[in-house]
Amino acid sequence: MTLNQFLPLLVVFSSLIPGCIIFLLGEERRIARTVLNFVGAICMIFFVSLMLWGVHRNHVYEVRYPLIDGVDFALHADPFSLLFVTLSAILWLCTTIYAIGYLEDSPNRARFFGFFSICVSASAGIALSANLLTFLIFYEILTLTTYPLVVHRGTPEALRGGRIYLAYTISGGAVLLLAIVWLRSLVGPIDFTEGGLLAESVNGNRTTFRWIFGLLIAGFGVKAALVPLHGWLPESMVAPAPVSALLHAVAVVKAGAFGIVRVVYDVFGVEFCSQLGVTTGLAVAASITIIYGSLRAVYQDDLKRRLAYSTISQVSYIALGTAIAGPLATTGGIVHLVHQGLMKITLFFAAGNLAETLGVYKVSKLNGVAHRMPWTMLAFTIGAMGMIGMPPMAGFISKWYLGSGALEAGQPWVSLVLVASTIMNAIYLLPIVYSAWFKEPDGPWPHDHNHGKFETHLFLLIPPLLTASLTVLVAVFAETSISPLNWARFIVSREYQP
Amino acid sequence: MSTFLVLISVFLPLLLVTIWMAPCCRAWIGRLSVWAPLPAIFLAILGDDISVELPWLLLGSRWGLDTTGRVFLGFTATLWLAAGIYARSYLKRDPARDRFELFYLLTMAGNLGVIVALDMVSFLVFFTLMSFASYGLITHNRKPESMRAGRIYLILAVCGEICLFWAAILVVQQTGTLYFDGLAAKLAVSPKRHVITGLILVGFGIKLGTMPLHFWLPLAHPAAPTPASAVLSGAIIKTGLLGIIRFLPFGAVAIHGWGVAWIIAGIASAIMAVLIGLTQHNPKTVLAYSSISQMGLINIGIGTALMAPDHWTMIAAALLLYAAHHAVAKAALFLGVGVAQAEIRLPGQRMLVNVGLVVAALSLAGLPLTSGFAAKIALKDVVNTALEPWASVLKSLLPITGLMTTLLVGRFLYLVWPSRQHAHNRLTPAMAIPWGVLTAGVFAMFIGMCFRGIVVPAWVSLAPKQLWAGAWPIITAGSIVLLFWAKPSLRKLPRRLHIPEGDLVVPLEWIFDSCHRIGSTLDVTGISDSIKKRRQNIVDYVTANAARVLDRIELGLENEVTAGGLIGMLAVLMYALMTL
Amino acid sequence: MSRLRKTELAKVGFGLIVAMIVTALGCAILALPGEESGLAGAVMLNLDQAGAKNPVTAVLLNFRGYDTLLEIAVLLLAVLGARALAVDESADDSEHFRSSINPVLIGFIRVIAPVMIIVAGYLLWVGGHAPGGAFQAGAVLASLGVLLVLADINWTQHLSDYSERILLTISLVVFLSVGLATMFNARNFLEFSPSTAKWCILLIEAVATVSIAVILLALFCCGKISNARKYHETTRGRVE
Amino acid sequence: MSNLLWTFDIVLCGSLVWLAWQTLATADLFKATVLFIIFGLIMALAWARLDAPDIALAETAIGAGLTGALLLSGLAAISQPGTRQQSIKLDREK
Amino acid sequence: MTTVTLYALCGVILFGIGFYGVIICRHLLRKVMALNLMGTGVFLILIALARRTPGDRPDPVPHAMVLTGIVVAVSATALALALLRRLHRETEIGDLPHDAK
Amino acid sequence: MSFELTILGLILVPLAAGIAAFIVTRFAAILAVATALLQSLFAFRLAGYVLSNGPLRYKIGGWGAPLGIDLYVDGLSALMVIMTALVGLAVATYSTSYFAIPEHGREHRSNVDIFWPLFLILWSALNALFLSADIFNLYVTLELLTLSAIALIGLAGTVKSLQAALRYLLIAMSASLFYLLGVALLYSVYGTVDWELLGAQMQFDLPDRCAIVLICVGLLLKTALFPLHFWLPAAHANAPAPASALLSGLVLKASFYVLLRMWFDVFPYADLRAVGNLLGILGAAAIVWGSVQAIRQQHLKLLVAYSTVAQIGYLFLVFSLASEPSASWNAWNGAAYFSVSHAFAKAAAFMAAGSLVFATGSAKIDDLAGIAQQQPVTVFAFALAGVGLMGLPPSGAFLSKWLLLNASLSSGKWFFTAVILLGSLLAAIYVFRVVAKSFEAGERQPTRHVPALMQWTPLVLALLSIGLGIVATRPLELLKIGAPVAIEKTP
Incomplete structure (x- = not known):
């Protein structure tokens, strides 16, 4: 089936083409833009569902196109890529809705939505990449197209944020490029292979491979915001809320985390990684990140910065799960990719609602905000609870698997990390919930925009509630066959198959 | 039918919560929520032992009912129903009643869920749901002390x-299993059972108010509105016991170390709580300390069970009995606080209220012919099975606890005695009936137990020796109480000896605050600013010079x-390179 | 003082480097083989088919005619460049230039002009078999033009800009056309048949002479012959 | 004969080098230009000596003649004051 | 040393002088002259070396090349002078800003 | 249409069109665009011939080398011709609008009309250069190229442009004479100027060495390799925008092409390892120095011009990298492809810069604040071209850097690996300096209306430079044809 083979490409195009058309439409064609966005998002979900169906039945979806001899641009749908692409597709839809509400009446919307859509295709591309080169291509496209979104407001802070963002990510990209070229010059084409590409045919110098692994992790670690490569993330929180929500909670950081998982499992292979002894290093790095991120989050008064540090901490769970290297931990890490996305996007949506509707940016100004915006804060609360890992929220499932995995792999020290992180999660998230619900407002809000019947614009309200419900649903229905958890297990079963 | 009941008992409150979200529906949800525990009561009474597989839910769920569950469900649901009815009236004029109902329903869902899980x-x-939702109950009145109580509760x-x-x-x-069924046997052979037991005991011990993890309880329970305090003290803290029963490998292996530790903790709770409780002047705080002390007895039972796996069946029955008894009696007392403080017009009513309060209070101390009496007897059997020297220590301790409990409830009665209190509101049937039913339940349970043969042999327990054993501590203590009551000089003694509510929390808070203060005096931002500035200077200098160069x-x-x-040089160099 | 010394030092240093280069090149020259015929033999061998007896002309217009074509383009380019840089100042064109005509110069030109034209024609014609050719002839004609300009003999007023452009480019056009015309005979570009080569070369050279003359003159006049007077008002003063 | 020619060659080359150097070293630009033209004429001799009459002709006409004329006219042009001084309208670079 | 080498060496020296002049001379006109000297040096080398043929007829190919070269040189000179004039018109300077002063 | 007509058409059609455009000024622009279209057609046809027949020769005048002059086309030259055709087409299109603006014509209309013949002759010269097999003919074409380039720079008419043009002229002419002297030496040793024949006979004697040095130095000067780049920034920055595009995009590539040819085809047996390393190190220095200077510039076009200095450095890495047999194939391909992708990106960048300068009426980067809102297309074009300059995927430059990196890694020359990566980072800094400025918020004066062609042409060209990364297989396949024997053909 020809169409089948092109499905991965269609997924990428379903947001790329609307993005390009949006640029051409210009600023004023608001309805056309909205329709395009939705059509794109829905098409993407449709194509992704088709692939999900197919991959479950072991259909192969692959597009391969030689760039130069022996270097292919290749898209490939495997269970892991579909996990990420599904997440992107669904959250894109949510965020599109949100962004339409959020950016009402602000300038440069065509630019915003154009780049936004291209970003989504880039992350879809990252998800569907079949080799490291393709991954790198989309990774860099993602970097570039995110930049205009980060500096969207054009204020000095935005420009500064953008500068820092670029400084980190472009350097990361360069390191990645180096690593990929190096690896390729040693072992030839680098297609992602379940169980690891290098697992069998390794005769090179161990130290060389360790270096390459380090470089790869450093390259991905920039986007995954591994400490000390995390500096860009809090700074780029100056972006509009939908950007922070989708890109910095989901697409960009996840791209990094996704890359780390790919490298460990599909390039090096767990076996080989443990032989090299690099997994412990990764686990330690991830643990430090988790602790450090949480610790910093506690001291932030700016809501989005607090969430940003929380992201730094939470995304490293994925790396941690990968590094612990056992079926359970990996399941936890992989499923956290989805879960963290859902929870964090909820939090960001809510934070954006507060900023947009009430002009509230600081944690210290949140007293009683839930009386004014109960639904938003309900979503926030669910997200926050999930982050802490309370059942029956998504975070619980992730932590459950990570914890079990750590024990299974005989690395009980990881559980200490998780405990510390959980406590700090509670310390930096619960007070927000507490002051929003249980304190009385200090006075009138800085910029209270009245949106009529609802507490805020309807488009701003639906997405967080949607993602919050998903946060609960993915955990409550974790054992159903369509749940992320089951999909993660499916992925892991393939990675660990003999 | 049972399957349906299992599901509906949990989902009904949740469903009501969902509907509550729509502001227009809140009024009738409030009315309806009172009856939400009914399916659970039906289930406890009529349901079969059953387990419902819900493989799609969470990580694969199994809900159902077993003997333990049935007992817990019985008293829990009853308590919720009683408290619900009571609350309708008690909070009639509270502007935040909607909010109360929300947390009430959520907590109830959690509580019922924990039992059927x-x-x-x-x-x-469900345990989490219950724990966090009850935060809303504790902080209901938003007073600073409630908020503090809530904060401490939340941390723990x-x-x-x-x-x-x-x-x-x-x-x-x-x-390798998620289910409680058959867990004990598997856990018994696990090398990590000690760690697990420790974690479980600490985790649930917090809920049970075991010393030294108890300090949230005297703050939290009094802070909640009276009906909420009733369920908190009556039903919710029992989930700690339930959890311990569910998780630990009772009957399969002896975990001696933890058993000893837990017995000590139990003794400490039982005695210390009373001593501290005696100095309190808020009747609800006194009741809270009483809960701690009663739970201390339960902890002694748990500790014993850890030592003596062979007697688990008996111990379990005793613990269940004790839990049920305490639930009903304590709930009756808490509701009684509200009743006693209400405006009572008719003297007959006053009499009834006074009698009811005294009966419920003494039942806690093990007054013969009440459920407390049966519970104490059962507990005595339990402590006999403990290893020496604990068995003898405990045996001699039990009467003392009865005596001390009596002192404590005496203090309570003194504080709550209706004639002395300023009336808050009128006593309505909706308040009086649940209270009355629960108070009567103290007797009813005893009778019921006798007839059902739970207290075996039925008449043995009523033998004079037994009666005496149950009565003498009460009489002794009662006399002391009356003495204190009568003499105004002694009456002031507890006030002078007053220990702040939450005892341990005071030094803890002080330590925490001190740390915080010390931390904030270290001017971190100042240092980092100066570093930043210096760095900027260097950067500027380097940039400027580099630019010039x-x-x-x-x-x-x-x-x-x-x-x-x-x-030219390039040419020469190239030539040279070629030639050399 | 130190600054001066620095400059001097730089000059000396650079001089040394140049000296090194010159030495190396000198060595290279000395190291060359003493006798080397290059392509002389090949040229002589094919000379009779080249349409020109003068080997230089043969190389220039036949063997390496393509170079010559491009070379004329280079010349044209120089004119184009000069035109691109020229500043049109027709407004400044006042009459006071007229006063400075030197009668002696005019007389000299009257005598020399026909001679130069004849010389040019001769050079052109003789180029086929002896030294001479379009470049030399064109240069002679251009010199005449320069003289005319210097004498301010306003012969250009009848030359429109348009025709000037045609004159400037005609040699290239003809060269290209001839080259393409050879292709109709199933030959390569600029591949003259031995029989017609002579006439082709002559035609090209004739036209090239005119063009080159005009181009060189135009270069002297900053790209535009019609501008000549204005530009050389000052030069005249100097030369005289 | 050969010696004579040899001497001639040497003198010719020497004068060429001397003229070239003088062209660059003379302080006066006009003098330098004239020297350059003379250099071109002498060069024509050298071409002739090297059996390159075509080039000799071309050098006389173009190398010395036209180039000289160009240089002279250029020299004359730049000896005059410029007609516009620094009136650079579109030069925004700086 | 033969005539050929003599002239060739003379060409080399002219080339050197020309290059030196292009770099060192300040005035643009002189730089242009120096450029021409440099070119003449190269041409001289070419023609001199072309005379190494065994017979008395020199190799005509370098001759043709030199003719081409001369034309190129004059074109370049003309263009340089046109630039110089225009520059002088605009600024009245005869050298370039960063020359050695 | 036959091969003969195609290859001749590539050289002669622009020449003829140039003449026509000179005579009939009114239709010059249309003529140029039509020629440009025709050229693209020719160029692709030529590539087609090369792909199906291998390297081809065409004997002008029927004499054949060594007596006559041959045209020669192989993959490399065909690719260069295509590059010229596409960039030229874009420049032609852009210029129709650019020179229609009165401001760019200055007060002298007639001067502007000269642009078209200059442009077309330049084109012809480029094609002639890329298709020539004769090193003396290369000299003539180089001169043709240089003179037209100088005239194009002077076209701007500003003092700075005139100074720059003069400096360029002096340097480029000296460079040509160096080259010519080298050619003279080679001819006097081997009696031929056909590079294939030369390549077959080349020794490594003293005169050969001198010739190699002379030729290399001449071409290095023309290609503006650090530290001989001093003439470039001013010349490229002060020319009219389309001319800058041509100069940076194409003209530099011509001299580099000649050097590449010489190095691998004419001097293949010379032991140039040490010199190659020297050139590589200079290239690395160029990358760093050019980038650093670009970062420091205050003027947009100067920034782009210094970027050229930097990017030229990448090309020269090939001379060092290719000396290792294992790396030579990748290095050679990388350099060749880099020059193509850089041509597209740089031309686009210069044209976009020209549009921006026109729109704001200022050449300063600081005056671009907030222009993204008013000139989104142009800014986007600049940014895309910047991506091409940075060598981020999927641009053509990325693939080139990929190849170069591969080469540097497999040859173990770590130093170059580091420099290549560093160059990308530095490029990102200077590109995003501009882009970030254009995003800056705040009130700004309304900009002038930029004609549509001046907005979209750079964008299309920039997109092409990105697209080069996607369609690279064909060009690389083309490059294989007639690739020098000196490089190992195993990638």
Whole structure:
């Protein structure tokens, strides 16, 4: 089936083409833009569902196109890529809705939505990449197209944020490029292979491979915001809320985390990684990140910065799960990719609602905000609870698997990390919930925009509630066959198959 | 039918919560929520032992009913129903009644869910729901002291959750099963059972108010509105016991160390709580300390069970009995606080109220012919099974606890005695009936137990020796109480000896605050600012100089003589490189 | 003082470097083989088919005619460049230039002009078999033009800009056309048949002479012959 | 004969080098230009000596003649004051 | 040393002088002259070396090349002078800003 | 249409069109665009011939080398011709609008009309250069190229442009004479100027060495390799925008092409390892120095011009990298492809810069604040071209850097690996300096209306430079044809 083979490409195009058309439409064609966005998002979900169906039945979806001899641009749908692409597709839809509400009446919307859509295709591309080169291509496209979104407001802070963002990510990209070229010059084409590409045919110098692994992790670690490569993330929180929500909670950081998982499992292979002894290093790095991120989050008064540090901490769970290297931990890490996305996007949506509707940016100004915006804060609360890992929220499932995995792999020290992180999660998230619900407002809000019947614009309200419900649903229905958890297990079963 | 009941008892409150979200529906949800525990009551009475598999839910769930569950469900649901009815009236004029109902329903859902959950994940889910939702009940009136109580409660709840989470993960990892069914046997052979037991005991011990993890309780329970206090003290703290029963490998293996530890903790709770409680002047705080002390007795039972796996069946029955008894009696007392403080017009009513209060109070102390009496007897059997020297220690201790409990309830009665209180509101039937029913339940339970043969042999327990054994501490203590009551000089003694509510929390808070103060006096931002500034200076200096150097070089390169020289030198160099 | 010394030092240093280069090149020259015929033999061998007896002309217009074509383009380019840089100042064109005509110069030109034209024609014609050719002839004609300009003999007023452009480019056009015309005979570009080569070369050279003359003159006049007077008002003063 | 020619060659080359150097070293630009033209004429001799009459002709006409004329006219042009001084309208670079 | 080498060496020296002049001379006109000297040096080398043929007829190919070269040189000179004039018109300077002063 | 007509058409059609455009000024622009279209057609046809027949020769005048002059086309030259055709087409299109603006015509209309013949002759010269097999003919074409380039720079008419043009002229002419002297030496040793024949006979004697040095130095000067780049920034920055595009995009590539040819085809047996390393190190220095200077510039076009200095450095890495047999194939391909992709990106960048300068009426980067809102297309074009300059995927430059990196890694020359990566980072800094400025918020004066062609042409060209990364297989396949024997053909 020809169409089948092109499905991965269609997924990428379903947001790329609307993005390009949006640029051409210009600023004023608001309805056309909205329709395009939705059509794109829905098409993407449709194509992704088709692939999900197919991959479950072991259909192969692959597009391969030689760039130069022996270097292919290749898209490939495997269970892991579909996990990420599904997440992107669904959250894109949510965020599109949100962004339409959020950016009402602000300038440069065509630019915003154009780049936004291209970003989504880039992350879809990252998800569907079949080799490291393709991954790198989309990774860099993602970097570039995110930049205009980060500096969207054009204020000095935005420009500064953008500068820092670029400084980190472009350097990361360069390191990645180096690593990929190096690896390729040693072992030839680098297609992602379940169980690891290098697992069998390794005769090179161990130290060389360790270096390459380090470089790869450093390259991905920039986007995954591994400490000390995390500096860009809090700074780029100056972006509009939908950007922070989708890109910095989901697409960009996840791209990094996704890359780390790919490298460990599909390039090096767990076996080989443990032989090299690099997994412990990764686990330690991830643990430090988790602790450090949480610790910093506690001291932030700016809501989005607090969430940003929380992201730094939470995304490293994925790396941690990968590094612990056992079926359970990996399941936890992989499923956290989805879960963290859902929870964090909820939090960001809510934070954006507060900023947009009430002009509230600081944690210290949140007293009683839930009386004014109960639904938003309900979503926030669910997200926050999930982050802490309370059942029956998504975070619980992730932590459950990570914890079990750590024990299974005989690395009980990881559980200490998780405990510390959980406590700090509670310390930096619960007070927000507490002051929003249980304190009385200090006075009138800085910029209270009245949106009529609802507490805020309807488009701003639906997405967080949607993602919050998903946060609960993915955990409550974790054992159903369509749940992320089951999909993660499916992925892991393939990675660990003999 | 039972399946349906299992599901509906949990889902009904949740469903009501969902509907509550729509503001227009809140009024009738409020009315309806009172009856939400009914399915659970039906289930407890009529249901079969059943387990419902819900493989799609969470990580694969199993809900259902077993003997333990039935007992717990019985008293829990009853308490919720009573408290619900009571609350309708009690909070009639409270502007935040909607909010109360929300948390009430959520807590109830959690509480009922915990009981029907037969797998760890569901158990944790409902336990969490219950724990966090009850925060809303505790902080209902938004007074600073309530908020403080809530904060401390929340901190401990989170810590407890973490312990339980890790315990659960360890259990699953060790046994490979998520279900309680057959867990004990598998856990008994696990090398990590000590760690697990520790985590479980700490996690649930917090809920049970075991010393030294108890300090949230005297703050939290009094802070909640009276009906909420009733369920908190009556039903919710019992889930700690339920959890311990569910998780630990009772009957399969002896975990001696923890058993001893827990017995000591239990003794400490039983005695210390009374001593501290005696100095309180808020009747609800006194009741809270009483709960701690009563739970101390339960903890003694748990400790014993850890030592003596062979007697588990008996101990379990005793513990269940004790839990049920305490639930009903304590709830009756809490509701009684509201009743006693209400405006009572008719003297007959006053009499009834006074009698009811005294009966319920003494039942706690083990007054013969009440459920407390049966519970104490059962407990005596339990402590006999403990290893020496604990068996003898405990045996001699039990009457003392009865005596002390009597002192404490005496203090309570003194504080709550209706004639002395300023009336808050009128006593309505909606308040009086639940209270009355629960108070009567103290007797009813005893009778019921006798007839059902739970207290075996029925008449043995009523033998004069037994009666005396049950009565003498009460009489002794009662006399002391009356003495104090009568003499005004002695009456002031407890006030002078007053220990702040939450005892341990005071030094803890002080330590925490001190740390915080010390931390904030270290001017971290100032230091980092100065570093930043210095760094900026260096950067500026380097940039400026680098710019000058770069300009110079570029200008130099643009000088044609330099350029020519470079061309020439390049040529010469290339030639040289080729030749050499 | 130190600055001066620095400059001097730089000059000396650079001089040394140049000296090194010159030495190396000198060595290279000395190291060359003493006798080397290059392509002389090949040229002589094919000379009779080249349409020109003068080997230089043969190389220039036949063997390496393509170079010559491009070379004329280079010349044209120089004119184009000069035109691109020229500043049109027709407004400044006042009459006071007229006063400075030197009668002696005019007389000299009257005598020399026909001679130069004849010389040019001769050079052109003789180029086929002896030294001479379009470049030399064109240069002679251009010199005449320069003289005319210097004498301010306003012969250009009848030359429109348009026809000037045609004159400037005609040699290239003809060269290209001839080259393409050879292709109709199933030959390569600029591949003259031995029989017609002579006439082709002559045609090209004739036209080239005119063009080159005009181009060189135009270069002297900053790209535009019609501008000549204005530009050389000052030069005249100097030369005289 | 050969010696004579040899001497001639040497003198010719020497004068060429001397003229070239003088062209660059003379302080006066006009003098330098004239020297350059003379250099071109002498060069024509050298071409002739090297059996390159075509080039000799071309050098006389173009190398010395036209180039000289160009240089002279250029020299004359730049000896005059410029007609516009620094009136650079569109030069925004700086 | 033969005539050929003599002239060739003379060409080399002219080339050197020309290059030196292009770089060192300040005035643009002189630079242009120096450029021409440099070119003449190259041409001289070419023609001199072309005379190494065994017979008395020199190799005509370099001759043709030199003719081409002369034309190129004059074109370049003309263009340089046109630039110089225009520059002088605009600024009245005869050298370039960064020359050695 | 036959091969003969195609290859001749590539050289002669622009020449003829140039003449026509000179005579009939009114239709010059249309003529140029039509020629440009025709050229693209020719160029692709030529590539087609090369792909199907291998390297081809065409004997002008029927004599054949060594007596006559041959045209020669192989993959490399065909690719260069295509590059010229596409960039030229874009420049032609852009210029129709650019020179229609009165401001760019200055007060002298007639001067502007000269642009078209200059442009077309330049084109012809480029094609002639890329298709020539004769090193003396290369000299003539180089001169043709240089003179037209100088005239194009002077076209701007500003003092700075005139100074720059003069300096360029002096340097480029000296460079040509160096080259010519080298050619003279080679001819006097081997009696031929056909590079294939030369390549077959080349020794490594003293005169050969001198010739190699002379030729290399001449071409290095023309290609503006650090530290001989001093003439470039001013010349490229002060020319009219389309001319800058041509100069940076194409003209530099011509001299580099000649050097590449010489190095691998004419001097293949010379032991140039040490010199190659020297050139590589200079290239690395160029990358760093050019980038650093670009970062420091205050003027947009100067920034782009210094970027050229930097990017030229990448090309020269090939001379060092290719000396290792294992790396030579990648290095050679990388350099060749880099020059193509850089041509597209740089031309686009210069044209976009020209549009921006026109729109704001200022050449300063600081005056671009907030222009993204008013000139989104142009800014986007600049940014895309910047991506091409940075060598981020999927641009053509990325693939080139990929190849170069591969080469540097497999040859173990770590130093170059580091420099290549560093160059990308530095490029990112200077590109995003501009882009970030254009995003800056705040009130700004309304900009002038930029004609549509001046907005979209750079964008299309920039997109092409990105697209080069996607369609690279064909060009690389083309490059294989007639690739020098000196490089190992195993990638």
